[in-house]
Amino acid sequence: MSDLLERLRGRGWRLTSQRRVVAEVLDGEHVHLTADEVHARAAERLPEISRATVYNTLGELVTLGEVIEVSTDGRAKRYDPNAHRPHQHLICTGCGAIRDVHPLGNPLSDLPTEQRFGFTVSQAEVTYRGLCPTCAG
């Protein structure tokens, strides 16, 4: 993600301090932050950044394919900067911790044609759930 800003500039992005800070927050963290968490971390460096701008920027990054939006539960969406390596997620049902995981095979190929009902299926998202070592005690 280090050359993210260069790539964005190449796509005609106006490089504002707000966008730079949001991109840096995502770059530095290999976790899965909510929009509000991104806003909080961004505000440490740029105190007057608004929530609307964070939402706008995250939405743009998702549209550009630089960040993946993960809605694991009914709560706040999380933003995953690891967009260029296909992966799935493993979530602890105790504490909510999220890990990127790489299952075997391609989940998409497990859905036979007669189970697609005429849909043009383009994506398969797998969420594994269980207890992490800490929560399992």
Add this chain to the structure above:
Amino acid sequence: MSDLLERLRGRGWRLTSQRRVVAEVLDGEHVHLTADEVHARAAERLPEISRATVYNTLGELVTLGEVIEVSTDGRAKRYDPNAHRPHQHLICTGCGAIRDVHPLGNPLSDLPTEQRFGFTVSQAEVTYRGLCPTCAG
């Protein structure tokens, strides 16, 4: 799901008219309703049922394992009464339509031990996305 009410009674549920109506709505519909849709259908039979009661009852049914909660996107959760047959979901990214699907194999077995990071993994949920025949035009 026909003997659902009997099972619930056996678990010490107080059998109120509201709970009966919510269970019947889910029983009769083999689709994936939102809480508000359940409330609307329930209100046809029991006009004064409140939204809070519908939320309470749905939450209890989920806790008891009689209904599955599906949070597909950032929208309203959907409630799937088909809880006793393992299945996955195929969602149209255009109109939001949901279908139950049965992929080959067991998704859980695709996650090798070294990718479990000490977690006790108990569930794998697969969401396929694509365009339905109507939206693909």
Add this chain to the structure above:
DNA sequence: TCCTACGATGGACGGAATCCAAGTCAAGAA
């Protein structure tokens, strides 16, 4: 340096879900 269109701001707004205090009632007890 100036211009201007694109981006930022923050407060209002909206949908979804939860919370809470007060009222109601299912079902066991007598």
Add this chain to the structure above:
DNA sequence: TTCTTGACTTGGATTCCGTCCATCGTAGGA
């Protein structure tokens, strides 16, 4: 059958998450 009680329901307030919008500011080209 009636009584009693605690579980259940109610609906309005509240929270949470996210979007919208009119206005202001500024990045970057001329």
